[in-house]
Amino acid sequence: MSDLTLPAKRVHGGTVADRLTDTVRTRVLPARYLRRNATGDVVETPAELFDRVATAVAEAEAAYGGDVDHWTDRFGERLAGLEFVPNSPTLMNAGTDGQLSACFVISPQDSLDSIFATLGRAAKVFQSGGGVGYDFSRLRPQGAPVRSTGGVASGPVSFMQVFDTMCEQLRQGGRRRGAQMAILRVDHPDVGRFCVAKRAENELANFNVSVAVTDAFLAAVRADEDYPLVDPQTGERHVATDATVAFYSPAFADAAPERVDANLWRDYAAAVPGLDAYRDRLDVAVGDPLSLPAGLVWTLAVDGAWRNGEPGLFALDTTNRDHSFDVDRFPTHRIAATNPCGEQPLENFEACTLGHVNLSLVVNEGVTPWFERDRASEDGNDEETTGDGAALAADVERLLADAVDFDRLRDVVHDGVRFLDDVLTVSTFPVDEIADAVRDGRKIGLGVMGFAELLIQLGVRYGSPASVEVARQVMAFVDRESKLASHHLALERGTFPTWSESKWATPTRYPDWFRRHGGLDPDDWPDRFPLRNHNTTTVAPTGTTGMIADTTSGCEPLFDVVNFRNADEDVQGAERLVEVDSYFLDVLAANGYDPEAVRAEALSLLEAGRFEGPSSLSVPPALASLFVTAHAIPPAEHVRVQAAFQEHVDSGVSKTVNLRETATRDDVAAAFELALATGCKGITVYRDRSRRTQVLTTRPTTRDESSDVGRDRDRDVATGDDRPASERWCRRC
Structure with missing residues (x-):
């Protein structure tokens, strides 16, 4: 590899339009982001889009005595330079009366009034351009008695179908279909029904689903033990009803569908390898306290994820332990659900307000890549070795000190935090409870994109021990600087209203947590660490925003150097979208290869169904190996x-x-x-x-x-x- 040249990535073109890919300029922005007049004609250029956003967000500075013109220019430069891109609703709605946050959590209580009030609130969110996550764990299970009517409950999955239908009917802001995440606790009596709810690909098409797993459940999986199901109304052990017995008991495996709507053994066991191992452990009778083999639920979740990617898992106890609030002391701050993408665990009615720093643009010129450097550690690009951890960390630290423009990265992080805090100030919200929760916590989510392209420029293989250490050190820097930026804003503007309840108010009480998230010594802040935002960082998938910035998504690897993208009809039109990684073409050119010839070869193989990654192209193996794909x-x-x-x-x-x-x-x-x-x-x-x-x-x-x-x-x-x-x-x- 020693003769390879890896140029520092830079934006190309003197205008915003020139810096964007053809797909973004001609399809994505007109379909989703550029303003239109009353007759539907586009009346905004890409540069005007970024100017509109910067101007609208910087208006918040007036409320704090800031220089509106200065920050309008500063934010505009970051956007136009593709160094920082906010979430889509901000790009779409800034300068209008619309809300600017991406997603929310709105969870129903166990009553029809609450369920349908939640449905109405979600509909308002979808109209405003956002998505919604729900915790359905409070709803009583199918077959539970309903005293007010003398009937029985239909269960969380049935109400999810109602939400799914509503979501299908609404296009967000007139432009996009809604997005939803359904969460159910692993100890809910209907967890089995939930795990199989999306086995058919047309079911709950507007939902992502995740099982909220607890420490107790995971311990039971490891020990191959049973674990108790919990009545969501009482918090006590669930007593088996006719419906729960009919679903879980092997005794109903031969029951006709007219008699039993669903039975685990009749409907699913033959298609789920390993499930039969638990058949004899389910001796379930009506009126008995109900437990399940933890391995049975684990097997259902694994099989569903293998089949089509769902359900995912949500680590409930881990999330709450790591929360900005001690939920044992302040239980109203307990988290039960996430946004639809899953990267933002949120308290009820909280919002995720996101922005993304483009890591692909912070590499210095003339860097000596990892594979050419003298190192004390073993080869950190070797997937079979890890070397000495301390030596590897030191080697990576030296690499990053030489290769990354940390001053520039620091400035973009600080500007990004300020931008997102300003977004909270100028945004309107479709639901009063959301406005209150946003005001109380001022939660933001500054993240990254372009990580895979950063690694390629450094000469580090994605997935190697060295890449893991790069991820750790770069994100530690972003996290620490985001806290310092929020701290400075707190001194200017005041802390978030619930700060006194947070761990930030007593750093020495949570020293390990404070060191990890603040990057500072808690003994230097024995009484208080003022902060403007209770959370500052997240890593989102940045699908469309990554396309706008012409870089790889979030912390994901490069999917491939050329691929098809299936988009919604408003973006895709009649032809399939084809993406070619622009930095791959830059590297080809820097090493004396004709990028257009290789591009044509890749497209020909792609259309023929014979493309097998960079190694199938007429490029040296050493070059192809740098562009490791997903x-x-x-x-x-x-x-x-x-x-x-x-x-x-x-x-x-x-x-x-x-x-x-x-x-x-x-x-x-x-x-x-x-x-x-x-x-x-x-x-x-x-x-x-x-x-x-x-x-x-x-x-x-x-x-x-x-x-x-x-x-x-x-x-x-x-x-x-x-x-x-x-x-x-x-x-x-």
Whole structure:
């Protein structure tokens, strides 16, 4: 590799329009972001879009005695330079009466009034351009008695269908379909029904779903023990009803559908390997306290994720332990759900207000890449070795000190935090309770995109031990600087109103937490650390915003150097979108290759269905190996990168563990186990071509059903919008 040249990535073009890809300039922005007149004609240029956003957001400065003109120019420069991009609703609605945050959590209580009030609030959110996550765990299970009517409850999954129908009917702000996340606790009596709710691809098409797993459940999985189900009304052990027995008991495996609507053994056991091992452990009788083998629920979740990417897992106890508030002391701050993308665990009615720093643009010129440097550690690009941890960390620290313009990165982080705090000030919200929650906590989510392109410029293989250490150190810097920026804003503008209840008010009481998230010594702040925003960092998927910035999404690897993208009809039109990684072309040119010739070769192979990644192109193996792609990375390496980011992120990290089509359920289980063991707050996997359509693919046709392995095809119905959880709704982030 020593003769390879890796140029520092820079934006090209003297105008905003010139810096954008053809797809973004001619399809994405006109369809979603540029203003239109009364007759539907586009009346805004890309430069005017960024000017509109910068001007509208900087108006907040007047409320704090700031220089509005200065910050209008400063924010405009960051946007026009593609150094920082906010979430889609800010780009769409800034300068109008619309709300500017991406997503919210609004969870129903167990009453019809609350359920349908939540439905109405969600509809308002969808109209304003946002998405909604819900915790359905408070709803009583199917078959539970309803004293007011003498009937029985229909259960969370049935009400999810109502929400799904509502969402289907509304296009957000007249432009986009709604986005929803459903969360159910693993100890809810209907967890089995929930795990199989999306096995058919047309079911709950407007939902992502995740099971909220607890420490007690995971311990029971490891010990192969049963665990108790809990009555959501009383908090006591669930007493089996006719409905729960009919679903879980093998005694009803031969019952007719007219008598029993669903039975685990009749409807699913034959298609779920390993489930039969638990058949004899389910001796369930009406009136008995109900427990389930933890391995049974784990097997259902793993099988669903292997089949089509759902459900994901949400680490409930880990999330609350890492919260800015001690939920044992202040239980009203307990978190039960996430936004639709999963990277923002939110208290009820909180909002995720997101912005993303483009890491691909902070590399210095003339960097000596990792593979040419003298190092004390073993080869950190070798996926089989980790070397000495301290030596590797020191080597990576020296690499980053030479290669990354940390002064520039610091400035962009500080400007990004200020921008997002200003967004909270100028935004309106569709629901009063949301406005109150946003005001009380002022939660923001500054994240990153372009991480994979940063690694390539450094000469570091994505997934290697060195890449994990780069993730850890870069995100630690972003997190620390975001806290310092929020601290400075607190001194200027005041702390968030519930600051006194937060861990930031007593750093020495939570020293390890404070060191990790503040990057500071708690003994230097024995009494208080004023902060403007109770959370400052998250890592979102940045699907559309990454396209706008012409870089890789969030902390994801490069999907491939060329691929198809399946987008909504308003963006895609009659032709499939084809994406070619622009930095790959830059590297080709810098090393004496004709980028247009290689591009033409890649497109020809792609259209013929014979493209197998960079190694299938007429380029040197050393060059191809630098552009490691999503399916070439072992699942454990995906997870370790996510876990490294999570160490220094307040909220969560949205990442998909991309699996090859041939991956097994054991591969899924191993990814789940590693993610939960290494502190990830959530985990999503997606096996290539496990759905009939997916957002990103290198295949010109839909999945060949004849090649399906182990699928119950009779239960699959084609839909037009099936995507892995962390990709499907990323257009908001």
